[in-house]
Amino acid sequence: MTSQNLHSSSLTQRYQPVAVVGPYQEPNNQWSTPHATAGTPPTVPARGIKRNTPSDCTHSHESNSRVLPDAWTNSAHDQIRHPNSNLIHECNLLLRPQNNMNLNADSGIKNHMGNNAHDVNVNRVQSPVSRTDIKWNSMPWFHGKISREQAEQLLQPRTDGLFLVRESTNFPGDYTLCVCFQNKVEHYRVKYHDRNLTIDDEEFFENLEKLIEHYQLDADGLCTKLVKCLPKETTFKNAPKEIVSNSHDNDLFVIAENELEICEPIGKGEFGEVMLGKWKKQRVAVKVLKDSSEAEAILMKSLHHENLVNLLGVVRRKEQVLLVTEYMSKGSLVDYLRSRGRLHVTKRDQINFAFDTSAGMEYLERMHVVHRDLAARNVLIAENGVAKVSDFGLARNEKNTCLESAKLPIKWTAPEALKLNKFSNKSDMWSFGILLWEIYSFGRVPYPRIPLADVVKHVEKGYKMEAPEGCPPEVYEIMRQAWDLNPDNRPTFKDVKAKLQILKQTTTL
Numbered sequence: 001m002t003s004q005n006l007h008s009s010s011l012t013q014r015y016q017p018v019a020v021v022g023p024y025q026e027p028n029n030q031w032s033t034p035h036a037t038a039g040t041p042p043t044v045p046a047r048g049i050k051r052n053t054p055s056d057c058t059h060s061h062e063s064n065s066r067v068l069p070d071a072w073t074n075s076a077h078d079q080i081r082h083p084n085s086n087l088i089h090e091c092n093l094l095l096r097p098q099n100n101m102n103l104n105a106d107s108g109i110k111n112h113m114g115n116n117a118h119d120v121n122v123n124r125v126q127s128p129v130s131r132t133d134i135k136w137n138s139m140p141w142f143h144g145k146i147s148r149e150q151a152e153q154l155l156q157p158r159t160d161g162l163f164l165v166r167e168s169t170n171f172p173g174d175y176t177l178c179v180c181f182q183n184k185v186e187h188y189r190v191k192y193h194d195r196n197l198t199i200d201d202e203e204f205f206e207n208l209e210k211l212i213e214h215y216q217l218d219a220d221g222l223c224t225k226l227v228k229c230l231p232k233e234t235t236f237k238n239a240p241k242e243i244v245s246n247s248h249d250n251d252l253f254v255i256a257e258n259e260l261e262i263c264e265p266i267g268k269g270e271f272g273e274v275m276l277g278k279w280k281k282q283r284v285a286v287k288v289l290k291d292s293s294e295a296e297a298i299l300m301k302s303l304h305h306e307n308l309v310n311l312l313g314v315v316r317r318k319e320q321v322l323l324v325t326e327y328m329s330k331g332s333l334v335d336y337l338r339s340r341g342r343l344h345v346t347k348r349d350q351i352n353f354a355f356d357t358s359a360g361m362e363y364l365e366r367m368h369v370v371h372r373d374l375a376a377r378n379v380l381i382a383e384n385g386v387a388k389v390s391d392f393g394l395a396r397n398e399k400n401t402c403l404e405s406a407k408l409p410i411k412w413t414a415p416e417a418l419k420l421n422k423f424s425n426k427s428d429m430w431s432f433g434i435l436l437w438e439i440y441s442f443g444r445v446p447y448p449r450i451p452l453a454d455v456v457k458h459v460e461k462g463y464k465m466e467a468p469e470g471c472p473p474e475v476y477e478i479m480r481q482a483w484d485l486n487p488d489n490r491p492t493f494k495d496v497k498a499k500l501q502i503l504k505q506t507t508t509l
Contacts, residue, residue: 136165136208136209139165139208139209140229140231140232141163141164141165141212141229141230141231141232142164142165142166142208142232143164143165143166143230143232144166144167144232145166145167146166146167147169147302148169148176148178148187149366149367150302150304151164151166151176151178151185151187152178152185153304154230155178155180155185155230158180158183158184158185159180159227159228160180160181160182160224160227161179161180161181161224161225161226161227161228162179162180162227162228162229162230163177163178163179163180163226163227163228163229163230164178164229164230164232165177165178165190165208165212166178168189168190170189171189171191173192174189174190174191174192175189175190175197175208176188176189176190177190177199177211177215179222179223179224179226181223181224182223186222186223188222190208190211197211199211199221199222200221203220212226212229253311253312253313253314254313254314254315254316255279255312255313255314255315255324256315257315257316257317259279259280260277260278260279260284260286260315260322260324261277261278261279262275262276262277262286263275263276263277263278264276266285266331267331267332273287273288274286274287274288275287275288276327277324279312279324282327283327283329284312284324284325284326284327285309285324285325285326285327285328286315286322286323286324286325287322287323287325288320288322289320289321289322289323294314294321296323296392296393296395297311297314297321297323299369299392299395299396300323300325300392302367303363303364303367303369303392305359305360305363306359306386306388307356307357307359307360307363307386307387307388307389308360308363308364308388308389308390309325309326309328309380309388309389309390310325310326311323311324311325312324312325312326325390326382328380328381328382328383328388328390329381329382329383330380330381330382330383330385331380331381332376332377332378332379332380332381333353333357333376333377333379333380333381333387333438333439333443334375334376334377334379334438334443335377335443336381336443337376337438337439337442337443338442338443341442342442345442346509347470347472347507347509348507348508348509349385350439350440351475351500351503351504351507352385352387352504353379353381353387353439354436354439354475354500355497355500355501355503355504356386356387356388357374357379357387357389357432357435358432358493358496358497358500359497360387360388360389361374361389361428361432361493362492362493362494362496362497364389364395364425364428364493365425365428365492365493365494366494369395369396370395370396370423370424370425370427370428371389371392371394371395371428371431372394372395372396372417372423372427372428373391373393373394373395373409373412373431374389374412374428374431374432374435375409375412375431375434375435375438376435376438376439376443378390378391379435396423410452410455410456411434411445411446411447411452411455412431412434412435412446413427413430413431414426414427414430414431414487415430415456415459415460415485416487417430418456419456422487424487425492425493426487426488426490427487428493429482429490429491429492429493429496430482430483430487430490432482432493432496433478433479433480433481433482433483434446436475436478436479436482437465437468437479440467440468440470440471440475441468441469441471442468444468446465447465459483459485460485462485464479464480464483465479467479472503474499474503475500475503478491478496478499478500482496
C-alpha cells in the first residue's frame with residue numbers, strides 16, 4: 001500500500017473515521033468567560049478521528065501582606081479548607097490520563113469523551129492490561145513518558161515528517177506516534193494485537209523499530225511518511241544519567257538522602273525554607289516543604305521551559321519532602337533589583353527580566369496552568385542573568401483553581417481572586433502588571449502610599465499606580481491593561497510577550 005493510493009475507494013472505506021467529535025462544550029462554572037468561543041473544526045486526516053478540543057493539562061512576602069479578609073470567607077460555596085488537603089488530588093487530576101470516545105457498530109458510546117486534540121485513529125480494541133514491557137530507551141526517537149503537550153512543544157520546527165514516539169497516556173501499555181504535518185502534530189495510537197504492533201489493524205509489526213522503518217519508507221495511510229526523528233535529550237541538563245524514574249514515584253526523580261549535602265539557608269517562602277545544597281558535585285537549591293505533599297513536585301515535573309526553574313528531583317524523608325532544583329546564583333529578582341539599584345540595573349536588564357518572565361508565564365498559559373503567586377520575589381535570576389519563574393506551591397491547572405486557606409498576597413492578587421476565589425491566567429496577568437511595576441521601581445513595595453488594609457478598597461474604585469520614574473510608556477500601558485477590573489479585558493501573556501519582544505529588540509542601554 002502506498003500514500004498515492006490514499007484516496008482510492010477501498011482505502012477510503014478502510015480509513016473511514018469511527019466518529020467525528022466536535023468541540024467539547026465546557027460546563028458553565030465560575031471560571032468560564034463570557035467571550036469563550038469554540039475553535040474552527042480542523043480537517044480530519046485520512047485515517048481516524050481528529051478532534052479540536054485543546055487538552056486541559058492543566059492544569060510573599062511582606063510579613064503582613066498575605067491576609068484573607070474574614071468577610072470574604074463566609075459564603076457557603078467558598079468555604080476555606082486546610083491549605084494542602086487536596087493538593088495531591090488536584091495534581092493527580094492534572095496528570096491523569098484521559099479517555100477517548102469510541103463508537104461501536106451500533107453507534108453507542110463505549111467510553112466517555114476525553115478532551116484531547118488531534119487524536120488520530122481511535123481504536124476499538126483495548127491493549128492488554130499486563131505484558132512484558134519492551135524497553136526502547138536506547139532509540140533516539142523514543143521519548144518515554146511525556147505528555148501530548150510536551151510532545152507538541154518538542155516537535156519544533158514542524159517540518160513535515162518530523163516525528164517521535166512516546167508512551168500512550170490514554171491507553172497505558174500502548175505507544176503513540178507523533179508526526180508533524182502541515183504545521184500540526186498528528187498523534188497515532190500504536191496498539192498491541194496478538195503480540196504484534198499495529199496502527200490500522202492491517203499492517204502488523206513485531207516491534208516498534210520495524211514499525212518505524214516501514215513508515216519511513218512509505219506513509220501507507222499516515223498523514224505523511226516519517227522523514228526525520230526528533231532525538232531525545234536529557235530533560236534536566238544537570239541530572240545524572242543514573243537517576244531513573246519509577247512508575248510508583250509519579251515519574252519523579254528520587255534522590256537518595258545520603259547523596260545530598262544541605263548547607264546554609266538562602267531563602268524562606270510561604271510553603272517552606274530554601275537551603276543551599278550540594279549534589280553530585282554541583283550546587284543545588286533545596287526546598288524543605290512544610291508537609292509531605294508532593295503536589296508541587298509533580299506539577300513541576302510536567303513543566304519544562306527555559307524560563308521556569310527546573311526540578312532535579314525529590315528526597316523523601318519520613319515526614320518531609322525535599323524539592324531539589326537548579327541553583328539560581330543571583331537570587332530573587334526583588335533582592336537583585338534592591339541590592340543593585342539604578343547604578344547597576346540597566347534598562348536592557350529591566351526589559352530582559354520582563355520578557356523572560358512573560359515567556360515563562362506564556363508557557364504556563366499554553367499549558368493551562370495558573371501560578372497564583374507571581375511576584376518579583378518568586379522570580380529567580382541565574383548566573384547568566386536569565387530570569388526564571390519559581391515557587392509553584394500555589395500553582396494549579398486551570399480547572400482546579402479554587403484556593404484553600406493559604407494567605408493571599410493582597411497587593412499582588414487580582415480583585416476577583418481575592419473576593420470571589422476566581423483564579424485564572426488573567427488573574428496571573430494582574431500579578432504580572434504588579435511585577436512589571438516592581439521591576440521598573442527597582443524593587444519597591446507596591447502601593448507605597450496606601451495602607452495595606454485600604455488597598456482593595458482603592459483598587460475596586462479603579463485606582464491604578466502611577467508609572468515608576470523612567471518607565472517606558474509602552475511598558476506602563478501594559479501595566480494599565482493588566483490592571484483592568486474586568487479580567488476579559490486584560491491581555492494574554494502571548495500578546496504581552498510579543499510586545500515586550502519588540503521593546504527588547506529596540507532597547508539598547
